[in-house]
Amino acid sequence: AHDPFGFVGLTYDDVLLQPGYSDLAPSDIDTTTRLTREISLRVPLVSAAMDTVTESRMAIAMARQGGIGVLHRNLSLDDQAYQVDLVKRTQTGIIDNPVTIGPDATLEELDRTAGDYRISGFPVLDAEQRLVGMVTNRDLRFTPVAEWATTKVDEVMTRQPLITGPSGISREDATALLRKHKIERLPLVDEDGHLTGLITVKDFVKSEQFPNASKDGQGRLLVAAAIGYFGDAWQRATTLIDAGVDVLVADTAHGNVAMLIDMVRRLKTDPATRDVQVIGGNVATRQGAQAFVDAGADGIKVGVGPGSICTTRIVTGVGVPQVTAVYEASLAARPAGVPVIADGGMRHSGEIGKALVAGAETVMLGSMLAGTEESPGDTILVNGKQYKAYRGMGSMGAMSSRGKKSYSKDRYFQAEVTSDDMIVPEGIEGQVPYKGTLQAVSHQLVGGLHQTMFYVGARTVPELQEKGRFIRITSASLKESHPHDVQMTVEAPNYTGF
Ligand code: RVP
Numbered sequence: 001a002h003d004p005f006g007f008v009g010l011t012y013d014d015v016l017l018q019p020g021y022s023d024l025a026p027s028d029i030d031t032t033t034r035l036t037r038e039i040s041l042r043v044p045l046v047s048a049a050m051d052t053v054t055e056s057r058m059a060i061a062m063a064r065q066g067g068i069g070v071l072h073r074n075l076s077l078d079d080q081a082y083q084v085d086l087v088k089r090t091q092t093g094i095i096d097n098p099v100t101i102g103p104d105a106t107l108e109e110l111d112r113t114a115g116d117y118r119i120s121g122f123p124v125l126d127a128e129q130r131l132v133g134m135v136t137n138r139d140l141r142f143t144p145v146a147e148w149a150t151t152k153v154d155e156v157m158t159r160q161p162l163i164t165g166p167s168g169i170s171r172e173d174a175t176a177l178l179r180k181h182k183i184e185r186l187p188l189v190d191e192d193g194h195l196t197g198l199i200t201v202k203d204f205v206k207s208e209q210f211p212n213a214s215k216d217g218q219g220r221l222l223v224a225a226a227i228g229y230f231g232d233a234w235q236r237a238t239t240l241i242d243a244g245v246d247v248l249v250a251d252t253a254h255g256n257v258a259m260l261i262d263m264v265r266r267l268k269t270d271p272a273t274r275d276v277q278v279i280g281g282n283v284a285t286r287q288g289a290q291a292f293v294d295a296g297a298d299g300i301k302v303g304v305g306p307g308s309i310c311t312t313r314i315v316t317g318v319g320v321p322q323v324t325a326v327y328e329a330s331l332a333a334r335p336a337g338v339p340v341i342a343d344g345g346m347r348h349s350g351e352i353g354k355a356l357v358a359g360a361e362t363v364m365l366g367s368m369l370a371g372t373e374e375s376p377g378d379t380i381l382v383n384g385k386q387y388k389a390y391r392g393m394g395s396m397g398a399m400s401s402r403g404k405k406s407y408s409k410d411r412y413f414q415a416e417v418t419s420d421d422m423i424v425p426e427g428i429e430g431q432v433p434y435k436g437t438l439q440a441v442s443h444q445l446v447g448g449l450h451q452t453m454f455y456v457g458a459r460t461v462p463e464l465q466e467k468g469r470f471i472r473i474t475s476a477s478l479k480e481s482h483p484h485d486v487q488m489t490v491e492a493p494n495y496t497g498f
Contacts, residue, residue: 330359349448392427
């Protein structure tokens with residue numbers, strides 16, 4: 001029989017990992033893990049689909065570090081697809097679908113396109129899609145702005161004979177050509193002179209700078225995007241797929257809901273969508289995870305109420321402490337080969353390893369990343385200290401029409417609430433200290449996880465999951481875990497206080 005009080009839920013602060021025999025060198029450690037059935041990441045970090053955490057800048061930074069970002073959905077379908085596009089066009093070894101321009105475009109149009117895509121140089125194609133020139137921002141400089149509206153690309157571009165490479169050029173040959181001719185961009189063409197790709201020096205250097213970067217088969221950065229189940233959700237999904245999204249996250253605060261499970265099933269069966277990876281969420285029980293497994297999900301996101309800005313457990317009285325939630329979900333997901341994402345409640349790097357041992361393969365972070373340079377929004381100065389805004393997607397700010405239209409109210413099943421006065425929020429609005437670049441934050445998180453693995457004696461994430469042993473602790477132990485009986489005078493980059 002069901003014993004309501006015999007089953008205790010535990011969270012990160014209730015447990016520690018026991019040290020194990022270790023014969024590793026730190027360089028042996030490999031944090032590669034799976035985000036979904038088919039996508040692996042070198043670093044198990046995912047940035048939250050929140051409007052104060054993940055837009056294209058964060059998604060780009062996350063993918064460069066070896067994780068991935070989930071673009072939030074509190075924006076129009078077109079805006080979200082544009083963000084996907086920005087990520088997919090960024091920093092790749094070879095760009096196989098470069099933005100191009102026609103010889104008849106005006107310099108004004110050139111300038112606008114350069115701004116829209118944040119790129120500075122374009123192959124110029126004629127009506128038959130043949131390469132006829134190259135044009136860059138620099139070519140604008142020699143024409144007075146007053147003449148941009150009337151001057152055509154054709155008049156300023158660098159024309160044939162151009163230095164080009166053959167379609168299937170190797171990295172070495174491309175580097176040699178770029179060096180020899182001291183050019184910034186190398187267009188790739190087939191025998192008929194049709195453009196097939198573009199290599200830029202900047203991208204080549206960057207791809208060496210970010211050796212862990214998460215990339216698709218064509219060398220483009222990986223990106224995920226959140227969708228719902230309401231209104232234009234299906235069109236949003238297909239538009240995001242057209243824009244090149246790698247993973248769709250069917251994302252609500254309560255994923256164990258018929259409409260959302262049906263959405264996942266439809267995405268995984270419809271020929272138009274079934275090739276994209278689909279994550280369902282959020283659930284916090286074995287049964288909830290099983291429903292997504294049965295619907296064909298490629299990943300399952302776990303967490304009901306652990307988020308730093310979340311009031312779901314307080315407003316509704318519903319939730320499962322996160323370590324137990326992850327463990328329970330993994331009981332259904334693991335045998336089916338479906339990875340679990342532990343979403344919410346992370347405050348320190350030590351919790352990443354705990355989440356992985358509990359059964360997750362990646363973790364999703366909101367508050368830990370909201371203070372970075374790459375999150376949306378400006379820094380706020382309060383008493384001489386810098387902060388960045390961070391709010392729940394179920395907060396009044398994110399769900400009300402204050403500011404701008406809310407597109408993501410269905411995350412909290414309030415899509416049909418039209419009056420702001422009638423909204424029942426499940427999150428708060430606040431701010432977090434400014435933390436500098438994502439790269440610096442990620443370095444501390446991944447470094448902490450490396451140490452976890454070293455202490456446990458695990459070379460790989462699967463080994464960590466196999467060898468990791470929890471011990472339950474008391475509140476006295478938790479006090480002992482944190483610095484105590486000392487007044488902290490200098491904040492560490494990975495520890496700011498109890
Ligand atoms: P945290 O990392 O603890 O800040 O939590 C982030 C997570 O909290 C998100 O990934 C999401 O699952 C959840 N969230 C977002 N908004 C809200 C809310 O308003 N309740 N909760």
